Amino acid sequence: MKKYITGEAGSVEFYPYYLGVVFDGHTIAFVRYWKGSFRTIGPLSFNEESLEYLLDAIRGLTRKPLEAETLLKDFGPKSEIAHRALKAFYNSLEHPKSERIELLFEDWRRIFSQVCSYTPEKLKKLAKFYGFENADPEKLTFALHTYYTLLMKLIVSEIVSVLSVGLASSILTRLHESYLNSSESLRFVLEEELEEGGLFRQLGIRNFLEADYFAWYLEEWNEEIAEAVHEMVRKLMDYEPSTVEQTPERVEDLFKRLYQNLVPREIRHSLGEYFTPDWLAELTLEEAGYDGNPDMRVLDPACGSGTFLVLAIKRAREWALEHWGVSADAQTELLEKITKNIVGIDLNPLAVLASKANYLIALGKLIRYRTGDVTIPVYLADSITVSTKTSARGGKRIALKTVAGEFEVPLEIIENGLVDKVFEAIEDGLRRNYSPGKFVAYLYTYKLKGRKFSQDTEDALKELYKKLYQLEQEGKDRIWTRVLRNAFAPLTLGKFDLVVGNPPWINWESLPESYRELTKPLWQYYGLEKGSGKGMGRVKRDMAMLFVARTFDRYLKPGGRLAFLVPFTLFKTQAGAGFRKFLTYGRRREPKIPVKLLRVHDLVTLYPFEGATTRTGLLVIEKTEKTEFPVPLIVWNWPDSKGADVEATLEDVRKKAKIHQLVFIPIEEGKPESPWMMTTEKAYEGIKKALGSSEYRAYEGVLTALNGVYWVRILQDVGGGKVLIENLWDVGKKKVKKVRRIVEKDLLYPLVRGRDHNRWHVEDSGIYILVLHDPETGKPLLEEKLQVDYPLTYEYLVDFKKELEIRSIHKLWGKGNPFYSVYDIGEYTFRPYKVVWKYVAGKISGKAEFSTAVMAYKDDEYLGQKMMIPNEKIMLVPLENENEAHYLSAVLNSTITQLIVASYTIETQISTHVLNNVKVPTFDPSTPTHIELAELSKKAHEVAREKYKLLDELKVLKASLKGKRGKEREAIKAKIEELNEKIAETEEKLRKIEAEIDRKVAELYGITKEELKEIERLYEVLME
Structure with a gap:
């Protein structure tokens, strides 16, 4: 049949438009081409159903x-x-x-x-x-x-x-x-x-x-x-x-x-x-433990267009086919169980309708086997918030605010599962123009069959009905009764065996103030607002944290399991400190909530969300006992930078990804709120010897908050201690006017930015920074001194006074300071030696690529020997002694330190906290290992300097190829080849020096050869 189709179609793009039918009078089978392969349906018994399939297929061939x-x-x-x-x-x-x-x-x-x-x-x-x-x-x-x-x-x-x-x-x-x-x-x-x-x-x-x-x-x-x-x-x-x-x-x-x-x-x-791509949803369902058994209750509390619901239904249908067969009774039972047990909630009206549509399509012909009305269990509601009020009589009410007003529903109605009946009665009453009193009588008689409520509940229902009646009279009702019925659905759904999905990844701070106020008590209730660890980053709180805690508490049965896709950063950043504590202990106050974190998947380099570089993680937790460390961590490394195809299958992704079994361990023992390290138990035995706090202190570089004024290029030395400058007016988000001015050169310093930093080497940026602070104290120079001693510089700054005064940080911290002050500066900024590293380093992988260099004076063509000043994207450790600086740089550049930093820090937050977590012994010139490390660092800097000089030459040569032909082009290519060989030689020299540094640093910490080998192996895994 495949041969017939390929022959008839001629070209592969036409294969999907052909249907192959094989029929022997008793049995029938169909062959179709879809997504790169032929698929067979059947053989099937020839009966009414297979005949219907054939007729539909024939008709379908003539339509789109x-x-x-x-x-x-x-x-x-x-x-x-x-x-x-x-x-x-x-x-x-x-x-x-x-x-x-x-x-x-x-x-x-x-x-x-x-x-x-x-x-x-x-x-x-x-x-x-x-x-x-x-x-x-x-x-x-x-x-x-x-x-x-x-x-x-x-x-x-x-x-x-x-x-x-x-x-x-x-x-x-x-x-x-x-x-x-x-x-x-x-x-x-x-x-x-x-x-x-x-x-x-x-x-x-x-x-x-x-x-x-x-x-x-x-x-x-x-x-x-x-x-x-x-x-x-x-x-x-x-x-x-x-x-x-x-x-x-x-x-x-x-x-x-x-x-x-x-x-x-x-x-x-x-x-x-x-x-969420299907393969990722499949993995989530798999990790939750859903095999398709229709008796298991599954909830997606942020269901979006219904991806997880559709795949759960597909699994349930496959399970039922294997275990129950295809009888009408089996199909009826399956339909009832699916619509009772596979449930979705979302706050987006658009998503809810899409989810219901996909849910219906996933049910397929099961709809034919209904014995009564079918309710599609997808609800337009907020999964996490509930506003509770108390009436004058002490009755509990649940409130919902809309632009049409606030509506209150008695808790008694919700707890007794009567929301549907009450709102059906309200709709009937509004349609028949009943008074509030007549509505209540109708409710009791026809919907509740004589059942009565408390007086407080009855009053609340009359109040609710009056509001909706008023809206009806004003021509504004229609939708509100249905909105309310959906909104209170989460309170009536009961508990579930599994909660799965991809909750909203939204910064809490970006939500409307009214919603932030509504959810604030929940952050406090679950202990999620607590952060710890100075300098651990500035990531804001993500709503995904609250979604995990709230839905876990609200919807999951004891012993149930939750599997959610969450930002992987929550396991490392300061913003996730309270969340990590919740995952470890649950809620320890009454009412207690037990949490056991079973495992986490690192899916960052798979970039699963069509074209987005979000750092994705998958966590699996159970409502049992408490978390025990180490926690299993499965790392999926993708071999290229494109990430997994959204159309791939889970099997395809598994085959292509490199999957590693690691563990999570808090970097501070006994403190689960501290960042969690990605490690192996064997590597941890070695690196834990280097964990702890150093006596060395790191600082951030200088923050101007308006680089376009302070960053300049020197165009010319005009003599008399003065230079002609031009400001970098268009750097940063805030642009300023472009000017050229003559200024005194005393207050200019060579600038080092993040992009100028390399391992063992700091490049010359060719850019300068104006710093109007006293090198002895770090405090801003007095305005009077500036006017007298540096009048040209002062005149230049006055030209930007208005822009400088409205800088946010100046308004916040600059009270009493001159308008030209910069921040994150002190006498430490002017120390002769600095060990520096970049705040942002590495690809989007969730693992920092940490490295340092020693920075000292620069022999500048305009300024002579002058201190180099780093900007705020560079962290620095100020030192007076060259040997001490090189010793520290060697320890920090070792694979041991690099692994520690990569294991607990993301690539965009390599801040001053490094020395709070890596215990570097204080330099002692009488200790041979310290001196040896200092000398090795000096050699590494020398070789790196040679390497980057060669790379600069290579760049120039490659640029010179443009437009060259014949022998001239061949001569340049020969020089390029020669340079590449020299670069390779310097890199080999550097590798040997770094290997010796690793051995010496291991010796410093008492790390064995076997432990060092595992540390090096693990670092390669994290850097894949």
Whole structure:
């Protein structure tokens, strides 16, 4: 059959458009080509079901397959349909006829600001992308979400028609025919069958469309909207909905792929939106221990478009097929268990609808086996926050704030699982125009069958009903009862065996102030706000930490397991200190929460989120006992810088990645809040001998907070102790005006930046820094002295006085200081020798590439012998003695120290804390090993100087190749080859010196040869 298809198709791009059928009168099989290989379905018994498959397949060959790539051509951002619909929706939002639309839009803004770190500024890029240059970016985003959700609704409704064969005809056909009658007829069918859920109710699906912010366009209906919607319907009629059953792999997470392309990646990432690839979700489910048993309860509390839910359903269907077979009873039981036990929650209305759509598609023909109405267990709600209030009578109420007001629901209703019944009664009452008293009577009689509540609960229900009734009278209700029903769902879901997912990675500080205030008590409750360790970094708190603690506590059964994707930095940075403590001890106060961290995966170099360089980790915790160190750490190293393909399978990723078994151990014994080291138990036996605090102290380099004023180039020596300078006006985020001035050269110093630092060597930047501080004290020179002794320099600075005075750090710390003061400076800045290292060093890997160099005076062509000054991206240890400086540099450049730093520090935070964690013995000139290390460092600096000189020559030679031909080009290439050989020789010399340094430093700490060998091996693993 493969041979027939390849022969008939001719070219591989046409293979997917052919269907092979093998039939012997009793048994039938199908062959299709998809994603690089032929796939066989069957052999199957020839019966009604396999005949239906054949007929659907034949029909499908004449229509477009329902897959993301094809849909994007017709409905994507470059399509005429998308632009037409967006324009129609946006125009209506600009001048809405209904006050309810304004209310919906404002509440969408409220929720959208909580689910992502959005600002109108970020959304402007979206307006530009779609060609709406002067549009309101928030309204345009709301219009885009409306377009996307309508597209989803139309696709899903057509698919459901196929899945529930015999119960409904094509809704697309009915919509098309209604438009031919009149645009108002189209609006009526859209409202009744689609937006009000008529079709889905007919098919026994209760809640596909509820709490929907995006049906507003029906109230703003006009010819422009009607034409745009009809165009969407007409084009969708070209597609084959049975693709869902014919080739389900084509529609896996269909709506995630659509949204990924409707909103450009750069904009989604700036908003904190990252979609989980299937292989990563599979790994997470695997680590959680989910084998597909439908009796296990699984929750994704931040489900997004439903990736984890869809894959869990797939596993459940495979498990049931193996253990229960395919009988109708088995299918019915499976449907009931899936919809009871595989549950999702998300705060984003767009994500919830996409997740429900994907959930329905994943259920497939199981829908046919329902015995009653099916509820899709995906809820629009906040998984972590609950605002509790106490009434005058002492009754407990749960409150939800929206732009329509604050709504309170009695806790008694929630605890007794009566939320659905109460809100059904409220909807009935509003529709029938009941008074509050009549509503309560109706609730007791028809919904609760005579059951009564406390007086406080009854009063609260009347109060709630009154608010919703008032909104109904004002024409503002419609959605709020459904929003409330969803919002309180998390309180009624019970406990789960497994909690899985990819929680929001959003800085807490970037969320609205109201939401920060609402969540602040939770940070304190779980002990997550506590940080420790001076200089351990400035990373802000990430909401992922709170998500882990809160969902673990709130939803997990005793003995249950949580597997979440989290920022890997949480295991190393100061911001994660409280989180690490929670992972170790849980909550130790009453009520206690036991936590056992089972293992962590380091997935950083896999860069799993399509084009994003986020540092990804996977943690697995259980609600049992407490964490014991060492904790298993599985490190996945990717062989290239591109990272794993989002379309790869988990098997593909496993085959290509280098996987190493390591452990996590806190760098400070008995202090789990301290950063955790990535190590092996064998290597730890060696490096723990070097752990501890040094008497040496490190400082940050000079911070100007306005480099464009202080950083200059010297253009000319004009004599008389003066030079002509030009400021580097465009460096840094804040630009200043460009000027050329003559200034006194006494206050100029050679500048060293992070990029000028190399292992064993500091490059000449050719840039200078103005430092108007006394070298003896580090304090700023008095303004009077400056005016008298350095009038030209003072005049230059006065020209920038306004900009200098408004520097944030100057306003914060500069009270009483002259306007030209710089910060992070002291007498230590002017010491003759400094051991320096970069604050940022290494690729995005979660492991710092630490190295040092000794910096002293520079013989400068303009300034003579002058002290070199590092900027704030350079850390420094000030010293008076050259031998001591080289001794310290040798110890810090050893593989032993490099491993320690790489193991607990990320590459963007190699701060002064290094010497709080590496115990360097104080230099003693009478100790031979100390002197030997100092001499080895001097040799290393000398060889490195030679190496970088050769590299500079090489750079010049390579540049000279341009435009050269024949013998001249060959001569240059020969010189390049000669230089490369010399560079290789210097590198070999350096390796030998460094190997000797490693041996001497091991001797210094009492590290054995075997331990040193393991340390060197482990360092290679971390640097892969």
